[in-house]
């Protein structure tokens with residue numbers, strides 16, 4: 685068996701005196717899986733993603749991602765971990781408005797110490813793959829929502845993350861743009877990218893993932909593999 689990309693072991697998290705946002709959640713995600721996390725508002729989905737991303741720490745339990753004990757990282761270690769292992773995509777894109785598309789996309793690589801020329805080449809390659817080459821010098825304010833989200837995906841892929849995390853990536857998009865993003869995630873997964881996507885959007889979950897984890901009141905209430913992992917993904921897993 686290959687090493688899991690994500691291993692959560694009895695993870696609990698509560699905020700202040702509220703009920704637990706997560707209660708003894710255990711979850712294993714293997715390389716090449718695309719997992720949808722579905723659940724009503726307030727069920728703990730973003731809390732789960734934040735713990736995996738090292739943006740928050742559990743009260744009890746362990747979080748291991750690609751061999752890193754994320755729950756034990758300090759602030760600097762956690763920032764370094766995110767830069768090297770994680771790509772994140774958010775509902776409202778979180779692009780920097782005073783940087784161009786290319787400026788946004790190269791940022792994670794520049795922060796990780798990649799030379800300017802190499803970062804620019806990688807950004808150009810990604811923007812080409814995502815159909816954004818003609819937008820490279822535009823500012824985010826001039827782009828449609830769907831284009832902004834594709835820029836956010838390009839930025840998330842810049843450092844070749846072991847894991848792509850997306851929190852409601854179609855939540856602010858119209859249907860057509862949402863389908864574009866969904867197709868993009870499907871293609872990335874077909875190439876072997878491990879993905880966890882939090883969503884309310886059943887169509888997104890069905891079309892771009894092969895496993896659905898349901899969460900309610902901070903507990904996992906369902907975990908169903910909906911399709912076989914594609915043969916290409918299996919091959920790339922075997923090659924690891």
Ligand SMILES: Nc1ncnc2c1ncn2[C@@H]1O[C@H](COP(=O)(O)OP(=O)(O)O)[C@@H](O)[C@H]1O
Nearest residue numbers: 699702705723724725726727728729730731732
């Ligand atoms: N920073 C916070 N401070 C206090 N309570 C929070 C915070 N973040 C989330 N919560 C609470 O934790 C629970 C789970 O929230 P969240 O993970 O954001 O759910 P979801 O993403 O599924 O909507 C909710 O009850 C929410 O109010």
Ligand SMILES: [Mg+2]
Nearest residue numbers: 729730731851
């Ligand atoms: Mg949320």
